[in-house]
Amino acid sequence: MTTVYFIRHAQSDSSIHNPFLRPLTEKGLRDCSLVTNFLKDKKIDAAFSSPYKRAVDTIASFADQNGISIKLIDDFREHETISDNYCDSDYFPFIQKYWEDKDFKIPGDESITELQNRNILALKKILKEHKDQNIIIGTHGMALSAIINYYDKTYGYNDFLSMVKMKPWVVKMTFDDDLCTQMEFIDLFAK
Numbered sequence: 001m002t003t004v005y006f007i008r009h010a011q012s013d014s015s016i017h018n019p020f021l022r023p024l025t026e027k028g029l030r031d032c033s034l035v036t037n038f039l040k041d042k043k044i045d046a047a048f049s050s051p052y053k054r055a056v057d058t059i060a061s062f063a064d065q066n067g068i069s070i071k072l073i074d075d076f077r078e079h080e081t082i083s084d085n086y087c088d089s090d091y092f093p094f095i096q097k098y099w100e101d102k103d104f105k106i107p108g109d110e111s112i113t114e115l116q117n118r119n120i121l122a123l124k125k126i127l128k129e130h131k132d133q134n135i136i137i138g139t140h141g142m143a144l145s146a147i148i149n150y151y152d153k154t155y156g157y158n159d160f161l162s163m164v165k166m167k168p169w170v171v172k173m174t175f176d177d178d179l180c181t182q183m184e185f186i187d188l189f190a191k
Helices: 025-037 053-065 089-102 112-129 143-150 157-163
Strands: 002-008 046-049 070-072 134-140 169-176 179-186
Touching: 002 053, 002 112, 002 143, 025 053, 046 179, 053 070, 053 134, 089 157, 112 134, 112 143, 134 143, 143 157, 143 169, 143 179
Parallel strands: 002 134, 046 070, 046 134
Antiparallel strands: 002 169, 169 179
């Protein structure tokens, strides 16, 4: 069995509009210790991440403390959307269209299907190359939601909404080859 811990990044600074360079906030940096503490006894063999700074920085402290290098995988990047600068009242109705029709997109964006396909292809490659290992993957809200939806078709827009403010957030998936046999949502803030 292969275990993958998907780590959704900690709180990032939305005033920085370049999604590739957006850093974590002070709170986000502090909350990275929740990730490090959670992972400390998980016997992690390999670490991967979206190339976006906020995803890398969320797992960097754990990786550094444990002598694990983080391999950046471009296909784990967040949903490519021109809507990153929308306020919540405009953004969420816009994103709902994507979940209602997974092939919907406007010019310059990618559909949920495209997002899901590139993330799943990257994941399957890792599962093949790291069979029976414990892995962490630094990721994002829409990307992680698309991965979850691939393995659980009932996971949709309302589930995405309920997790959208949970930063950082962990989803543990257990795989037999590339078949997901178990999924567990972990709230790092729960006492």
